[in-house]
Every structure is written in structure tokens, then in C-alpha cells.
Amino acid sequence: MRSVVTGVGGYLPDQVVTNDDLAKIVDTSDAWIVERTGIRQRHRAADDQPVSDLAVAAARRALEAAGRTPADVDLIVVATTTGDLTFPATATIVQRKLGCPVGIAFDVQAVCSGFVYALSVADGFVARNRAKCALVIGAETMTRLMDWTDRGTCVLFGDGAGAVVVEPQAGEGTTADRGLLGFALRADGTKQDLLYVDGGVSTSGQIGHLRMQGNQVFRHAVVNISEAINAAAADAGIDVAEVDWFIPHQANLRILEGVARRCGIDDAKVITTVADHANTSAASIPLALNTAVADGRIKPGQLLLLEAMGGGLTWGACVLRL
Numbered sequence: 001m002r003s004v005v006t007g008v009g010g011y012l013p014d015q016v017v018t019n020d021d022l023a024k025i026v027d028t029s030d031a032w033i034v035e036r037t038g039i040r041q042r043h044r045a046a047d048d049q050p051v052s053d054l055a056v057a058a059a060r061r062a063l064e065a066a067g068r069t070p071a072d073v074d075l076i077v078v079a080t081t082t083g084d085l086t087f088p089a090t091a092t093i094v095q096r097k098l099g100c101p102v103g104i105a106f107d108v109q110a111v112c113s114g115f116v117y118a119l120s121v122a123d124g125f126v127a128r129n130r131a132k133c134a135l136v137i138g139a140e141t142m143t144r145l146m147d148w149t150d151r152g153t154c155v156l157f158g159d160g161a162g163a164v165v166v167e168p169q170a171g172e173g174t175t176a177d178r179g180l181l182g183f184a185l186r187a188d189g190t191k192q193d194l195l196y197v198d199g200g201v202s203t204s205g206q207i208g209h210l211r212m213q214g215n216q217v218f219r220h221a222v223v224n225i226s227e228a229i230n231a232a233a234a235d236a237g238i239d240v241a242e243v244d245w246f247i248p249h250q251a252n253l254r255i256l257e258g259v260a261r262r263c264g265i266d267d268a269k270v271i272t273t274v275a276d277h278a279n280t281s282a283a284s285i286p287l288a289l290n291t292a293v294a295d296g297r298i299k300p301g302q303l304l305l306l307e308a309m310g311g312g313l314t315w316g317a318c319v320l321r322l
């Protein structure tokens with residue numbers, strides 16, 4: 001059985017931080033940030049707003065779009081690097097806050113690639129008939145991991161959450177060719193030093209700060225992601241040229257344009273939200289998807305290509321028909 005995305009939702013915290021705001025705390029400028037990254041602003045969660053609150057808001061909207069309620073949900077997979085607590089998983093906190101019945105709930109940690117990994121995990125449960133209504137959520141409070149003295153990283157990230165509902169194809173309102181059609185997931189632990197957080201429970205005992213060799217990550221991103229895109233397209237049995245919309249992880253405008261060019265994807269098919277959201281890690285793909293579904297560009301029945309790359313390094317791609 002194939003699994004299908006039946007609803008999409010997103011949530012961004014109210015506070016907006018512009019490039020000019022950041023130029024007041026580090027030696028940077030709006031012109032530099034826009035030219036090198038395409039980012040103009042990012043959203044920041046309030047101090048008393050845990051990532052589970054962002055996830056719950058996005059999940060409610062996705063459930064509503066799918067015509068489902070929390071009572072229907074039997075699987076919750078949250079992709080996050082910035083969970084509320086060391087344990088329990090943010091997914092079980094979301095389960096409690098939404099009032100979902102006893103079911104399956106856990107987190108997936110693959111940093112910026114987390115949403116693609118989580119979607120693949122949920123596909124495994126739903127396609128094998130082990131779950132009937134899955135919430136797959138990418139939710140992050142990346143601003144909590146910033147070193148606000150490091151201009152090379154603190155300008156790049158933002159907070160937010162996006163969610164999708166995944167159900168069996170046989171479910172109400174689905175048609176034969178819809179579904180999660182192909183995946184390619186990759187990881188290379190030897191590249192850890194390029195992008196990591198310098199703290200952890202079993203090492204420093206501190207949360208730590210995000211550290212990155214930005215130009216090295218950039219170099220790996222375009223080549224590796226392109227390979228994964230072609231592998232996911234082959235897994236789905238489609239040609240990349242058939243894709244209606246390309247929804248890349250929103251890290252940097254130059255990376256996503258470079259990937260699109262290398263894969264022969266027309267600029268007009270690329271969904272970009274990086275200017276307004278910055279890099280929200282695991283939340284960036286479902287947030288971009290939600291933006292383009294909400295504004296009417298992406299329509300049911302269209303063929304979508306998702307891709308991401310993040311710390312690990314991890315990366316991956318997914319082809320789906322909405």
C-alpha cells in the first residue's frame with residue numbers, strides 16, 4: 001500500500017528579526033546577508049515558547065487541512081534538533097498537548113535533513129499498515145543554539161514548524177497515482193566537523209552552540225544533494241524533468257539555485273522561502289510546502305521533489321505526488 005500526504009500546515013512565531021536588527025549586535029549588514037544567502041528576515045520563538053508549541057500549532061493546521069482530528073492520530077514523528085527536554089521525545093509532548101490517543105510517538109534527529117528522514121520513517125509505518133493517520137512534523141527553535149557573537153552563523157537561522165498528515169492511499173479522498181513515491185537518504189559521519197553543536201548530554205553537559213565551516217558545507221551541498229535527487233527520482237520511477245515543484249531545504253538561496261541548475265530544474269519551479277524564514281532546519285521543507293499550498297501554487301495531484309542537507313552530514317530527497 002502507498003502512503004499519501006493528505007494535509008499540510010505551518011506555524012511561524014510572531015517575532016520577526018530583520019538583518020538590520022542583527023547588524024546592531026554583530027558586525028554584519030543587510031547587504032552582505034542578502035547577497036551571500038538571500039535571507040532578509042527570520043522568525044524567533046518567544047523565550048517561554050518551547051518547540052512543542054510550534055509543532056502543535058503546525059500540526060493542528062495540517063490535521064484541519066486533512067479533515068482529521070487529534071483523535072485520529074496513531075503515529076507522531078517529530079524531526080527536531082531542539083527538543084523541549086533531553087527526554088521525553090518532543091513527539092510525546094505534542095501527543096499530550098494535542099490530546100491524541102495512545103499510539104506511537106518518537107523523534108527523529110537528522111538535523112536539517114530531519115523532515116525527509118521522518119517522512120520516510122512514517123511511510124514505512126503507513127505503507128505496511130502499522131499506522132493509519134500519521135503526523136510528520138519538522139519543528140525547530142534554532143535561534144536557541146546560536147552563538148550571538150558569531151556573525152558567520154547567527155544570521156542564517158530562524159524558528160518555525162511545519163507538519164503533514166500521512167495516510168494510506170486507500171483512505172478517503174485519495175486517487176491511485178498519489179503518494180510518497182521515492183526516497184534517497186544519505187549520511188557521512190566523517191564530515192561531522194563541518195557542521196555540529198559543540199555541546200551534549202554525554203560530553204560537555206551543556207547545550208552548546210552551532211559551529212559551521214560554511215564554505216565547506218556549501219561545497220558538499222550542491223554535489224551531494226544532486227546525487228540524492230537523481231536517486232530518489234529513480235526510486236520513484238520518474239524523470240526529474242517531470243516534477244511540477246521543487247521544494248528544497250531553505251538554507252541559502254545560492255545553494256538551492258545551484259542544486260536546481262545542476263539537476264536541470266527550471267527556476268520557475270523552485271519554491272523559495274529562505275528570504276522570509278531563513279534556515280529553520282527540519283522545519284524548512286514543510287514550511288515552504290505549506291507556503292506554496294496556501295498561496296495556491298501547489299495543487300493536489302502535482303509531482304513534488306523535496307531535498308535537504310544538514311549536520312552529520314546527512315542529506316536526502318523525496319519524490320511525492322500530492
Ligand code: ACO
Binds near residue numbers: 027151153
Ligand atoms: N556579515 C559580514 N561578513 C561576514 C558574515 C556576516 N554575517 N559572515 C561571515 N563574514 C565574513 C567572514 O568573516 C569572511 O571575512 P574574512 O574574509 O575577512 O575572513 C568573509 O565574510 C567570507 O567568509 P566565508 O565564510 O568564506 O563566506 P561565504 O561566501 O562562504 O558565505 C555562508 C558564508 C553564507 C555561511 C556560506 O558559506 C553558506 O551559506 N554556506 C552554507 C552553509 C549553510 O547554509 N549551512 C546551513 C546548514 S547546512 C545546510 O542546510 C545546507
